[in-house]
Amino acid sequence: xxxxxxxxxxxxxLVSSVAMAxxxxxxxxxxxxxxxxxxxxxxxxxxxxxxxxxxxVGPTEGDAALQVQMIEDLLVDGIDALAxxxxxxxxxxxxxxxxxADDVLVLDWDTTANGDDVTFSVHQIDDKVLGExxxxxxxxxxxxxxxxxxxxxxLTAANLNTWIDAGQAYAAEKYPGLKLVTDPVPSxxxxxxxYNQTMALLxxxxxxxxxxxxxxxxxxxxxxxxxxxxxxxQVAVVGTSMPNDSSEYLKDGSxxxxxxxxxxxxxxxxxxxxxxxxxGEELEGYEVPGVGPIHVEEDGKTIIMGPPTVWTxxxxxxxxx
Amino acid sequence: xxxKIKRALGNKEASVFIILIAVMLxxxxxxxxxxxxxxxxxxxxxxxxxxxxxxxxxLIILTGGIDASVCGQLTLVCVIAGKIMANFQFDNIIVxxxxxxxxxxxxxxxxxxxxxxxxxxxxxxxxxxxSVLMGYLKYYTNGNWINAKELPPRIGQIGLFRFFSNPxxxxxxxxxQLLLYVLVALLTWFMLNRMLLGRSIMAMGGSRxxxxxxxxxxxxxxxxxxxxxxxxYGFAAITxxxxxxxxxxxxxxxxxxxxxxxxxxxxxxxxxxxxSVLGTVLGMxxxxxxxxGLTLAHISAYWQNIIVGAIILLAVSFDMIKLHRExxxxxxxxxxxxxxxxx
Numbered sequence: 001x002x003x004x005x006x007x008x009x010x011x012x013x014l015v016s017s018v019a020m021a022x023x024x025x026x027x028x029x030x031x032x033x034x035x036x037x038x039x040x041x042x043x044x045x046x047x048x049x050x051x052x053x054x055x056x057v058g059p060t061e062g063d064a065a066l067q068v069q070m071i072e073d074l075l076v077d078g079i080d081a082l083a084x085x086x087x088x089x090x091x092x093x094x095x096x097x098x099x100x101a102d103d104v105l106v107l108d109w110d111t112t113a114n115g116d117d118v119t120f121s122v123h124q125i126d127d128k129v130l131g132e133x134x135x136x137x138x139x140x141x142x143x144x145x146x147x148x149x150x151x152x153x154x155l156t157a158a159n160l161n162t163w164i165d166a167g168q169a170y171a172a173e174k175y176p177g178l179k180l181v182t183d184p185v186p187s188x189x190x191x192x193x194x195y196n197q198t199m200a201l202l203x204x205x206x207x208x209x210x211x212x213x214x215x216x217x218x219x220x221x222x223x224x225x226x227x228x229x230x231x232x233x234q235v236a237v238v239g240t241s242m243p244n245d246s247s248e249y250l251k252d253g254s255x256x257x258x259x260x261x262x263x264x265x266x267x268x269x270x271x272x273x274x275x276x277x278x279x280g281e282e283l284e285g286y287e288v289p290g291v292g293p294i295h296v297e298e299d300g301k302t303i304i305m306g307p308p309t310v311w312t313x314x315x316x317x318x319x320x321x
Numbered sequence: 322x323x324x325k326i327k328r329a330l331g332n333k334e335a336s337v338f339i340i341l342i343a344v345m346l347x348x349x350x351x352x353x354x355x356x357x358x359x360x361x362x363x364x365x366x367x368x369x370x371x372x373x374x375x376x377x378x379x380l381i382i383l384t385g386g387i388d389a390s391v392c393g394q395l396t397l398v399c400v401i402a403g404k405i406m407a408n409f410q411f412d413n414i415i416v417x418x419x420x421x422x423x424x425x426x427x428x429x430x431x432x433x434x435x436x437x438x439x440x441x442x443x444x445x446x447x448x449x450x451x452s453v454l455m456g457y458l459k460y461y462t463n464g465n466w467i468n469a470k471e472l473p474p475r476i477g478q479i480g481l482f483r484f485f486s487n488p489x490x491x492x493x494x495x496x497x498q499l500l501l502y503v504l505v506a507l508l509t510w511f512m513l514n515r516m517l518l519g520r521s522i523m524a525m526g527g528s529r530x531x532x533x534x535x536x537x538x539x540x541x542x543x544x545x546x547x548x549x550x551x552x553x554y555g556f557a558a559i560t561x562x563x564x565x566x567x568x569x570x571x572x573x574x575x576x577x578x579x580x581x582x583x584x585x586x587x588x589x590x591x592x593x594x595x596x597s598v599l600g601t602v603l604g605m606x607x608x609x610x611x612x613x614g615l616t617l618a619h620i621s622a623y624w625q626n627i628i629v630g631a632i633i634l635l636a637v638s639f640d641m642i643k644l645h646r647e648x649x650x651x652x653x654x655x656x657x658x659x660x661x662x663x664x
Contacts, residue, residue, distance in 0.1 A: 033463040155622065183621040190572050191565050196367035200616035203360045204352060217569060224565065228481060230491020245567070248469035 021052065024081045024274045025074055026267055027067060028058040029111065034244070034321035035263050039110070042267030046275075049289060054271045055079075064091035071095040075102055081274035083122065085110035093117055105277055109270040110263075115301070119277065122270045123304045124261040127159070130308050131166025134238055135175065137257045137310065138210050141236035145177030146209035149201045150184040151194050151222050151239075153215025160214045163240075167212070181205045187218045194221025202229060213239025219255055220245055227254035243311045243319040250313045258311040263321060265291045269305050333588035333595070336639040337603040340632065344607065348614030355617045362483075362496055368609040369498035370561045372602070374576075375583040376509040377553030379601045380546040382584050383513075383526040385593025386436055386443035388550055391577035393454030394428045396570055398558035400458055403467040403568035412473035414563070421555035428454070429551020433544030451577075458570050467568040480563035501560055505553065510598040522546060527594030583608050586633060588640050607636065 026043045028036040040056045047054025057074065059066035064087040072095060074082065082099055086092045086108065096117035099106050106113075109122040138148060152160050164184055171178050185201065187194035194217055201208060202225065211226070213219030219239025223246075226235050232253040241258045249255035272288045283303070286294045292306050311319065348355040365372075374391060381388045398421045405411050405420070428450065435446035469477060479497070486494030513519035525532035525542050533539050562568055587604025589596025611632055615625045 034465060182616075182619060183623060185616065185622045188575070190574075191567060191569055192367065192370070192561070192572060195565065196364075196613070197616065199363040199367060200360075200613045203354045203357070203363070204617040204619060206354070217572075220567070221565075228492040244470060245466050245468040248566075 022081075022275065022278060023053045023055065023079045024083070024271055024278075025055045025057055025079050026109065026270050027070065027082065027084045028056070029067075029085045029087050030060060030062040031056075031058040032060055034242075038319075038321040039263040039267030042262075042264035042269075043271055045264070045290075046268040046271035050271070050275050052271075052275060056267070062087050064088035067092055068095045071099065075099060075104070079104055080278055081105035081107065083107040083109045083270040083274055084113060086113045087111075089114045089117075105274060107270060107274055107277075110266060118301070120273055120283075120296075121302050122266070122273055123302060124263075124266050125308055126304045127162045128166040129304075130240075130259070131163040131168075132170040133308050133310070134163065134212055134214075134240070134259060135167045135171045135178075137238045137259065138212055138236060139175055139178070141238065141256050142209040144175050147179045147181050147205055147207050148210035148212060149181050149205065149208060150212045150214065151187050151197055151201075151218045152184040152213075153187060153189045153218060155184065155186045157215065163214055181208065184214075187215070187221060189215050189217055191217040191221040191224065194218045195225045198222040198225035199229075202226070202231065202235065208235055210236040210238065213237060213241070216241045216245065216260075219258065220249060223249035223255035227252060242321060243316045244321060246311060247316045250311060250316050253313070256312075258316070259308050260311075261305065262309045262319065265309075266305055269294070269303070273303060333640060333643075334597065334600045334603055336643070337587055337600060337607055337636055340636050340639075341603055341607045341610065344611055344614055344632070348610070348618055351614075351618035355614055359493060360613070360617070362494070362499065363492075364609050364613045365499045365502070366496035366564065368605060369496070369502045369564070370557045371576075371579055371583060371609070372502045372605045373505050373553055373557040373560065374580045375587075375601050375605050376505050376598070377550030378580045378584045379509065379587075379589060379596055379598065380513075380522060381443070381550050382581075382589045382591060383522055383593055383596050384543050384546045385526055385529075385591075386543065386546070387581065387591065388432065388447045388547070389444055389577055390428070390432060390447040390451035390454065391554060391580050392573040392575070393451035393458070394425060394551055394554040395558045395561070395573045395576065396458050397428060397454050398424050398555045399562050399568045399572070400462055400467075400570060402559055403472070403562055406473055406476055406562075407467050407471040410473045412475040414475075414479055414559075418556065418559050421559040422552045423555070425551035425553070425555025425558070426548050427551070429548040429554075430544065432551070433547035436547060437540040437543040462570045464570055466570075469566045472562075472566060472568075476563050477566035480566055498560055498564055501556070505556065506598055506602055513598060518542075518545070523594065525594075579608065582633065586636055590644070607632075 028039060030036060043054050043056045057070060059070060067087055068091065075098065082104055093114050096106050096113065106118050107120045107122060108118045110124060112121055150164060152164060185197045187197055198211060198221060211222045213222045219237055219241045223237045226232060226237055236256045237254060238257045240260050242260060243258060246255055246258040250258060269288055269291050273283065276283050276286060283294050284296055288294060294303060296303055354360060378388055401424060402417050402421055432447055432450055435441045436443045482497040483494035513523065521537045522542050525537055525539050529539055583605040584601050586607055587600035589600065611629050615628060
């Protein structure tokens with residue numbers, strides 16, 4: 001019986017390798033949430049553009065053990081490349097090593113895996129660029145001079161602090177006229193708290209011209225307060241939030257810019273990087289349709305998708321996540 | 322006259338009140354914008370959810386219990402009501418409030434039955450319910466918001482409604498949420514002070530054995546307290562959804578600590594039997610105004626946590642010192658009859 005099964009597998013593999021020259025699997029942390037649903041669309045689009053079998057396979061829960069199981073199943077299936085967003089880099093490491101031993105190209109995307117497990121690492125964003133973009137967009141709204149405040153998620157959130165610090169260093173150098181009125185105010189990742197804090201900031205600093213919101217609920221809470229006080233034209237709100245949640249506030253002008261990245265583009269980029277590597281093509285400078293040229297960082301491993309996506313009242317309806 | 326003042330100052334509420342006035346005075350000196358009608362109204366609006374929930378928690382703490390499932394119960398109502406609003410564009414607010422109260426009543430009943438009938442320790446029972454509810458809600462919603470785009474427009478409008486608002490100034494006037502909070506507080510006060518039900522809960526919290534000896538049904542009273550709290554959370558959840566015009570399944574993580582904090586700050590004893598609506602209102606106000614006042618006084622967020630913690634410790638210590646003093650006096654009175662019985 002086992003022999004028969006093995007024969008069928010070998011046959012299936014032969015058939016599939018004849019029919020489809022190349023199988024690239026992109027594995028998200030989990031499927032069924034808007035963010036990763038959006039990246040699935042990018043993966044599918046890349047598969048069609050390149051005429052390859054680009055699959056999107058992931059667990060229904062963000063569980064590393066489930067990912068490991070799926071990787072083992074995929075290995076039996078026979079794949080050429082795997083791009084993974086690991087739920088836990090250490091837990092998936094042995095499975096990824098098995099892939100490498102089987103001559104499967106391994107990348108990570110969205111979330112980094114252990115450096116030894118991957119050939120390339122596809123990142124959504126350069127933290128420094130995101131931090132600086134937020135400052136630039138604020139300046140675009142309030143000009144190079146004026147008071148602004150920061151509403152953040154938690155004071156201890158490492159990624160938010162990296163964005164804030166990068167922005168502050170940049171602002172100090174490029175826009176000396178900008179004045180941060182107080183240390184970043186925490187909102188505990190809660191819209192209500194961001195709303196309360198913004199209300200207090202608006203009372204405390206009557207000359208406030210802008211608010212930067214870090215973490216996804218913060219800009220929405222800040223925009224809600226600005227909207228309620230009818231200050232849409234006096235106080236600018238710029239921050240990191242998702243297009244669907246921001247849409248109402250972008251449209252009435254209480255939120256001026258929402259900034260994050262487009263997960264669809266990220267999924268697409270992951271497939272392109274895998275495809276080009278499998279075919280031995282040069283990555284540097286390759287123009288991915290709809291994403292832009294690929295640039296490999298100095299470490300020869302990290303690929304950053306590019307500048308963040310900026311949503312405004314005009315383009316927010318083109319995105320759905 | 323001076324006797325009256327002395328008695329008033331000796332009240333449990335007095336220490337919170339004095340600290341509240343001090344905080345407000347200091348904040349006003351630092352920034353006169355603090356003591357403006359519009360700032361006070363904004364703070365009260367932003368903390369109405371906390372205030373309404375604390376009325377429910379007060380009853381539970383009066384029975385000597387505690388409720389760690391505030392987050393789960395609030396989120397459950399928010400998500401169910403939010404889904405109904407979004408999927409059917411349903412915006413009949415009266416029906417939504419009734420639905421919220423009914424769901425809260427049911428989850429509260431579960432808590433009440435576990436605590437009163439199964440004799441589970443309240444912290445375990447409610448933590449368990451919270452874990453079940455939040456686990457399911459996270460699975461069901463994947464943490465996604467029901468956002469302003471999906472909700473019917475009337476929901477957001479209700480959230481923005483204010484009485485006596487000046488049409489020239491946006492966001493002026495008395496917010497609807499404040500009125501709802503005042504109504505809930507009055508209802509709770511009336512029940513605790515003017516109804517047999519409320520007096521019985523107070524009596525039972527003071528001495529369960531004593532209450533049972535005079536014929537009170539402690540099990541039913543405890544169950545009722547949890548149900549009442551659940552109804553308050555349901556009411557608060559709908560109010561919150563309108564005010565924020567969105568449902569975030571993670572919005573209330575850790576919120577129970579604020580609710581318990583407001584009640585305890587207001588002079589309620591975790592052992593039960595002691596606590597009042599006035600105290601709880603003052604506790605909530607203190608909680609809300611410290612944070613707002615510190616931001617208005619231009620104090621950095623890092624220092625705020627330290628100061629908030631210190632003021633809470635100060636307020637609670639006041640109470641405990643007073644309580645210990647009273648207890649010492651009481652023991653002296655008690656000694657004689659006990660010895661008499663022993664003889």
